[in-house]
Amino acid sequence: ASKSTLSYAQRAARHSNPLVKKLFEIAERKKTNVVLSADLASTKELLAIADSLGPHIAVLKTHIDILSDFGPATIRGLTELAQRHDFLLFEDRKFVDIGNTVQKQYKGGALMIHEWAHIVNATILPGEGIIQALDQTIREGGITERGVLILAEMTSKGSLAVGEYTRVSVEIARKYPQSVLGFVSTKELSSHSPNATRDEDFVVFTTGVNLSSKGDALGQQYQTPTTAMAGGSDFLIAGRGIYGAKDPLIAVKEYQQAGWEAYEQRASP
Ligand code: BMP
Numbered sequence: 043a044s045k046s047t048l049s050y051a052q053r054a055a056r057h058s059n060p061l062v063k064k065l066f067e068i069a070e071r072k073k074t075n076v077v078l079s080a081d082l083a084s085t086k087e088l089l090a091i092a093d094s095l096g097p098h099i100a101v102l103k104t105h106i107d108i109l110s111d112f113g114p115a116t117i118r119g120l121t122e123l124a125q126r127h128d129f130l131l132f133e134d135r136k137f138v139d140i141g142n143t144v145q146k147q148y149k150g151g152a153l154m155i156h157e158w159a160h161i162v163n164a165t166i167l168p169g170e171g172i173i174q175a176l177d178q179t180i181r182e183g184g185i186t187e188r189g190v191l192i193l194a195e196m197t198s199k200g201s202l203a204v205g206e207y208t209r210v211s212v213e214i215a216r217k218y219p220q221s222v223l224g225f226v227s228t229k230e231l232s233s234h235s236p237n238a239t240r241d242e243d244f245v246v247f248t249t250g251v252n253l254s255s256k257g258d259a260l261g262q263q264y265q266t267p268t269t270a271m272a273g274g275s276d277f278l279i280a281g282r283g284i285y286g287a288k289d290p291l292i293a294v295k296e297y298q299q300a301g302w303e304a305y306e307q308r309a310s311p
Contacts, residue, residue, distance in 0.1 A: 044233060045243045046274050049309045050075075057243055061130075061160060061189045062223050065245065068128055069100045069277075075301045076294065077101040077132065077247060079281030085111050089119040091285055096127030098294045101161070101247075103132040103279055106153055117158045124160075132247075133159035136193055138167050141175030149179050156183055163191040163226055165203070166211050173214050173222065180221040189223040194231055197250030199261040213237065215244060228265065230274020248275035252283040253296060267297060271304030 045053060054066035069075050078099045082088045088109065092102050102124065106112055124131050133155050137144045144164070149156045156179060164172050173190065180188045194211035196203045212232050215222040216239075224245030225231055232244045252264035267278050278301045287293035 046230060046308055053243055059189070059219065059223060061187045062245055064187065065100065065130060068130065072097070072100060072128060073302055074098055074100050074298045075277050075305055076297050077103050077277050077279040078284055078294065079103045079279050080285060081105055081108060081281050082285065083108055083110055085109055085116045085119065088116070089123065091290065092120065092123045094291060095284070095294045096123055096129055098298045099129050100277060101130045101132050103134050105134050106155070112153065117154065121158055130160040131158060132161035135162050137162065137164040137172060137176070139172065140168060141171035144172050145175045145179050148176060149183065156185065156188065160187055161189050161191060161223065163193050165193045166207070166214055170214050173218055177218045177221040188221070190221050191224055191226050191247055192222060194225040195227040197228060197263050199263060209235070216242065228273065245277065246275045247277045247279055249279040251278045251280045253300065254283065267300040268304045271301060271308055
C-alpha cells in the first residue's frame with residue numbers, strides 16, 4: 043500500500059525511526075495533524091499560545107531567533123508545555139552552511155537548539171555535508187528523539203528550491219534514515235521517485251497552509267488543508283491563519299478539523 047493510504051497508527055507501527063513513531067502516535071492520539079507556526083516576538087506570547095492551543099496541535103514550530111527575550115525560561119517553558127500537552131518542538135532554523143559550522147550552530151551557541159528542539163530543518167544547498175554533520179550530532183550527541191527535515195521546496199514566489207535541488211534532497215534523505223525524518227515540501231515527493239524503496243516512509247510537513255488567504259504581500263503562497271493533504275502532506279504548518287485570527291482557539295480547531303477530515307478521506311480504504 044502507498045504510505046498515503048495508510049493511517050498514522052499503521053505507519054507508527056511499521057516505522058523504524060522512534061521519533062517518527064512518536065509523531066504519528068501523537069497525531070493519532072490527539073486526532074490532529076496541525077503544526078502551529080508560532081512566530082511570536084516574546085517568550086510570554088509564545089508560551090501563552092503554546093499553552094492554550096497545545097491540546098490541538100501535534101507539533102509547535104518556532105523561529106526562536108525572532109524572540110526579543112530568549113533565555114533559559116523560554117527553553118524550560120517550551121519543554122514543560124510540550125510534555126504537558128503532548129506535542130513535539132520543531133525549530134525552523136533552516137541551517138545552511140558547511141557541516142562544521144552547522145554542528146556548532148546546532149549543538150551549542152546562544153540558542154542551544156539541540157537541547158530542546160526535537161526537530162530541525164536544513165537545506166542541501168551546501169551539499170551533503172550539512173546533513174552528514176547534523177546526522178553525526180544526532181547519533182553522537184547523547185540525546186534521544188532528535189531529527190531533521192530537509193527543506194526540499196519553498197512556498198515563496200520565485201523559489202529556486204525546485205527540480206534537481208528537490209530531487210537531490212530526496213536522494214540525500216535516503217542515506218540518513220536514523221536522523222532524516224522527511225521533508226518540508228508542498229506535496230509528497232519521495233514515493234514517486236524511481237529510486238523509492240518499498241519500505242521507506244518519509245514524513246511530509248507542508249508550510250504555506252491557510253484556510254482563507256491565497257498569499258501575502260511579500261511572496262508567500264498558500265494552499266488549503268484539503269489540497270495539501272490530497273497532495274500527500276502529512277502535517278500542515280499554519281501560522282498567521284491561526285495565531286493571527288480573531289480567536290486563535292477557534293481557528294486552530296477549524297484547521298484541526300479540516301486537516302483531520304482530509305486525512306481520513308485519504309486514509310480510508
Ligand atoms: P504563515 O502561515 O504565517 O505564512 O507562516 C508560515 C511559516 O512557515 C513561517 O514561519 C515561515 O518561515 C515558514 N515557511 C514558509 O512559509 N515557507 C517555506 O517554504 C518554508 C517555511 O519554513
